[in-house]
Amino acid sequence: MSTAKGPALNPSTGKFRKRHIGLIVYFVFLLLPIYWLIAMSVRPNQ
Amino acid sequence: MDKRPYDNKAWLLVLPVFLIVAISAIIPLMTVVNYSVQDVLGPFQRVFVGTEWFEQVLNDGRLHGAFLRQMVFSGCVLLIQIPLGIAVALTMPVKGWQSSLCLVLVALPLLIPWNVVGTIWQLYARPDIGLAGVAINSLGIPYNYTSSAFDAWLTVLIMDVWHWTPLVILLCYAGLRSIPEAFYQAAKIDGASAWAVFRYIQLPKMRRVLTIAILLRFMDSFMIYTEPFVLTGGGPGNATTFLSQFLAQIAVGQFDLGPAAAFSLIYFLVILLLSWIFYTYITHTDREDAR
Numbered sequence: 001m002s003t004a005k006g007p008a009l010n011p012s013t014g015k016f017r018k019r020h021i022g023l024i025v026y027f028v029f030l031l032l033p034i035y036w037l038i039a040m041s042v043r044p045n046q
Numbered sequence: 047m048d049k050r051p052y053d054n055k056a057w058l059l060v061l062p063v064f065l066i067v068a069i070s071a072i073i074p075l076m077t078v079v080n081y082s083v084q085d086v087l088g089p090f091q092r093v094f095v096g097t098e099w100f101e102q103v104l105n106d107g108r109l110h111g112a113f114l115r116q117m118v119f120s121g122c123v124l125l126i127q128i129p130l131g132i133a134v135a136l137t138m139p140v141k142g143w144q145s146s147l148c149l150v151l152v153a154l155p156l157l158i159p160w161n162v163v164g165t166i167w168q169l170y171a172r173p174d175i176g177l178a179g180v181a182i183n184s185l186g187i188p189y190n191y192t193s194s195a196f197d198a199w200l201t202v203l204i205m206d207v208w209h210w211t212p213l214v215i216l217l218c219y220a221g222l223r224s225i226p227e228a229f230y231q232a233a234k235i236d237g238a239s240a241w242a243v244f245r246y247i248q249l250p251k252m253r254r255v256l257t258i259a260i261l262l263r264f265m266d267s268f269m270i271y272t273e274p275f276v277l278t279g280g281g282p283g284n285a286t287t288f289l290s291q292f293l294a295q296i297a298v299g300q301f302d303l304g305p306a307a308a309f310s311l312i313y314f315l316v317i318l319l320l321s322w323i324f325y326t327y328i329t330h331t332d333r334e335d336a337r
Contacts, residue, residue, distance in 0.1 A: 023137045026130075027151060030208065033170045034154065036177045040169070 081307035099308035109309070111284060112292040116268060119203065119288060123267040126207050128260060131214025132252070135222055136244070138215070149219070152212045160209075164276025167205040171277075191278065195285035202274045202286050206267060214259045221255035222248060257328045261321055268317055289313055 082100070085093040103109060134152070139145045155163070173179040173190045182189040191201040225247065233243045271290040274280065280287035280295075287295075293313060297306035 019137045023134065023148075026134050030155065030212075031151065032177070033166050033208065034158075036170060037166050 078307045078310050081303050082311055084304060086303050095304065099304040100312070103305050103309045103312065108284070108287075108292060109289075112287055112289050115199075115285075115287070116289045119199075119206075119270070120264055120267045122203055123206055123210075124260060124263060126203075127211045127214050127263055128256065130207070130211050131259065132218050132256075134211070134215045135218035136248070138219060140223070149216070152215050154212075155209050156212050156216075158209075160272035161276050163205065163209050164273040167201065167208070167273075168277050171201050193282055195282055198278045198282055198285050202277060205273055205277060206270065209273065210263060210266065214263065217255045217259045218252055221252035225251045253328075253332055257325070257332075260328065261324055264324060265317060265321055268320070 083094060083096060085095045085098075087093065138148045138152075158166070170176045171179045171191055173183055173192075179189060179191075188194075189197050191198040229247050229251075230243070233247060238246070269290055270288055271294070274286045274288060275291060275294075278286045280291050290313075293306060293309055296302050296309060
């Protein structure tokens, strides 16, 4: 069921909106340090 | 008059809780109170000094500096984490596997031990090998958290935002999920804009969880110790020496038990007072709005 126009918890899934870019940027900020640390920890010495 | 039978034996059931609280909280607290008014010269040699340690601590310039840094830090933490937490919670999907995935990803930093968070950021922000440090320097911005006080302070702040904004997000998300669908339908019928829905439906409904989020984040950030200790060790200079680290320096580094005890009590009372002011202000505005 759709909700009022524009509320954030609008369950009209599937559509890519501008605000999702912000969410993706936040997830990059969140996950990059963890990914980088794991990647560094499994890299063999050269 | 109430004629229901009253059995005093019921107090026996509460006794274990009283004992546990007494052993785990009150006795250590009273020990600190005891130390704060005595000069401990040896195991059995103690001199009563009254308020001397309190006066000494309150006139210490290092404490003033640490307190100022702490207040600015906690203020910045609230100013960044609360709006960011609300914004991310508003953007997160509400149904399907995307919702579950987002919740798991958001919760990840909360599952990492505090000293590991410090270690991650210590490596990640290093200007020579760290991804973030090298990236910032390659953009032509001089960045080195080991030598620049501002960079160190900023790194601690960003690390705290990284570590604790997820808590605010999860609280806000729970608050948003509790709003009945009927509110959104009514707003749609009234032709409310997205901003109006946020201002008059979502924000008021999130007020209680936001109160908890603000209180938790304020108290936690005011007591921050492990992450800056691992990341910068309080340096360079005293740039990231916050109150808890200053306390640890006095108590464990210099082993000045009297001043450390006095400072602990002041620290405890400051947190209690500021939290009470926050709580009273927020619940007062809550009541005003309810009228």
